[in-house]
Amino acid sequence: MLYGNILTPDGWRLGWLRWQAGRVTAIDGDAVDPTDNDHPRLLPGFVDLHVHGGGGADAMEGGEAAATLARTHVRFGTTSLLVTTMTAPPAEIERALRDAAAWVAAPPECAARLLGVHLEGPYINPGKLGAQPPHARPGVIAEVEALLALAPIRLLTLAPELSGHAELIRHLDARGVRVQMGHSLGSYEEGVAGLAHGARGFTHLFNAMSGLHHRKPGMVGAALAHAEYAEIIPDLLHVHPGAIRAALRCIPRLYAVTDSTAAAGMPDGEYRLGTQHVTKCLGGVRLADGTLAGSTLTMDQALRNLVAIGLDLADAAQRLSRFPADFLGEHAIGRLEVGAHADVAVMSADLDLDAVYVGGECVHRRDAASTTETDPCR
Structure with missing residues (x-):
């Protein structure tokens, strides 16, 4: 007690x-x-639905990576998480899924609870890769079903404007897989349509998606006008505090993720993000061209950042625990009752x-x- x-x-x-x-x-x-x-x-243990790595390990490496990142992030208050993959050739994604599934089935000791996998890509827009490698392509149901057979994919990020994705969203929703829209050049109308087809939220809101303009509201506008849920990276590098506060006024259950990389919990230096080399310096992680490439954020720091920009502690905490748990349909975590x-x-x-x-x-x-x-x- x-x-x-x-x-x-x-x-x-x-x-x-x-x-x-x-x-x-x-x-x-x-x-x-x-x-x-x-x-x-x-506080309820934190629930992070977007974790690429930590402790020097990247999820796409397979092997012990999922266990390492789960042991790393638990030191920062994360008690449940989704191992998050990246856009890559099929064989690399399949290997990462198999190895992550093994750790979900036989959980590592002294680690965060592994809830399953967040498949971020490859079904994203090649024109909005962000830090994702150039292996994006439209998804087809048969291929996605083959991936679902390899691992418990609980959440999938896709670009709703790609051919065939309206049908894919409906299929995934019927299968109980949460769909978020992201890495997208979609219009406001395509974002609204994605929600109507069964998408439930937006991946790292504001980042790697068509922005808000008063005559072209874009994917950001669809989120602000219609979303119940969306994830956001509150490291105060990816999104300005003013934009976070605007999203808080619009999206009732906006929740925090780290989008963390292998560099989380590690000193400054060179790390991997999938097949790419990234540099941790000055609190961020970037590709050689300066593009932000995930983060070094941990959930305890995310909490402090939200409080620093004006949120009450109880409100900030539920955005790291109850809201992401509810989004995933997990009602025995993310709350103390x-x-x-x-x-x-x-x-x-x-x-x-x-x-x-x-x-x-x-x-x-x-x-x-x-x-x-x-x-x-x-």
Whole structure:
């Protein structure tokens, strides 16, 4: 059990969070304003639906990569995540999916929960690759079904304007796969049509999509006018704080992702993003031409950034936990309530991450006296 300011779906309570066999059994205590005390903030563990890498490992490498990134990101409060692939030749995508699926089936110890795969590409617009390699192509149902047989693909990013993608969106929605629109040159009308066909959100809102103009609202305009959900990268490099605040006013369940690369949790230097070499420097990751190539963001820093631009802590926290969990249809994570997994990010009043619990097991702890980090699993 843990004592502190507990963020529940009904608000803050100061008291005891209790669990058994990895599930919350009771939350005792009274309603409270956490700013009135210095007790720990017990937040739902963070849920990151867009993670390419971390700890020096890139998901497209296959092998141990999924386990490494899950062990890396749990140190920053992420207790559940989707291993995210990139646009690549078919054989490389298939290898990455097989290896990720093996870790989903046999989860690594002392790591974030692996919920499955986010397939970002190759079904994107070749004119809006961003940092994706030039292997984009339209998707066909038979090929996507073959990929679904290799791994639990929970989320798929595509460009809705490509030929055949209206039918593909409808098919994926019927199969229970969430579809987000991104890496797109689509018009406002094509974005609205994508939502009507069954797409549920937008991938890294504002980035790698047709922008908002008052006579051509573009994919951004479709998101701001119609979306219930969209992901955004709040590293304050990918999107200006003013644009984040505009999106918050328009999209009720805007949620945070890291879009992190192998460089997350690592020192400055050279890393891989798929087959490409990227450089981590000054808090960002870029290709040789200066293009932003994913991020080094971690979810605890995403929380601090959202609070820094004016969000209340409870509002910021739900955009890292409950909203992405709900988007994926996962209702036992991303919240602290009876019956939910005991996934907890324990933070100080200053929003330093002090400890992380996954299923009631402490997998990371920071020594408050020395500010050193320890691994309770060792």
